[in-house]
Amino acid sequence: MNTENCVTTDLNLKNTGFGYTLSLIGGKYKIVIIYWLAEHKVMRHNELKRCIGTISFKTLSIMLKELEADGIIHREEYPQIPPKVEYSLSERGRSLVPVLDMMCQWGENNRPVLAFK
Template structure:
């Protein structure tokens, strides 16, 4: 019986990692998730103010992608002027232990 040589990377299943990274990949997505984790519900202008130098186009794009990917919920209220609030979805909340560990790691290593 002949045994094939299998390269180490052939045994690695990259798909779950690639999927997770695709959801949070973007300059502002992790920042948006962080602020929604801390504040629970935020309006567009509150998010923009919290992020600082993000452009309107970039913030709108990142919010739409996070909503399409199921990480946040956009609630629009039928009133004048329009009122829109963002919050984490259940899927977004399930990511918070990962974000918390990133914050913990950052806290432990920030002074180095």
């Protein structure tokens, strides 16, 4: 890791690229939402809720609004009755997928091996 360009001891973490990235994807659910949208390409609110399971309707709505405001996801609203809204990753959001893939690979390579009885 090249810490010269990322984090130095004399800088506040929030003023670095690392801190900025964490501000966009930090929290309990944002990475999970990005993961599901990367896997399914397009999803509706209730589909995301079912996949995540432990998230409330309100929390999911807040996370989606934040991700949309940050340009990570795209929200498409269709003018019909009942209303239909779909979410997908923006180009900016898709650029995070390789980072998530590397995190997944790191986890696979470093997680403890479970002994099965």
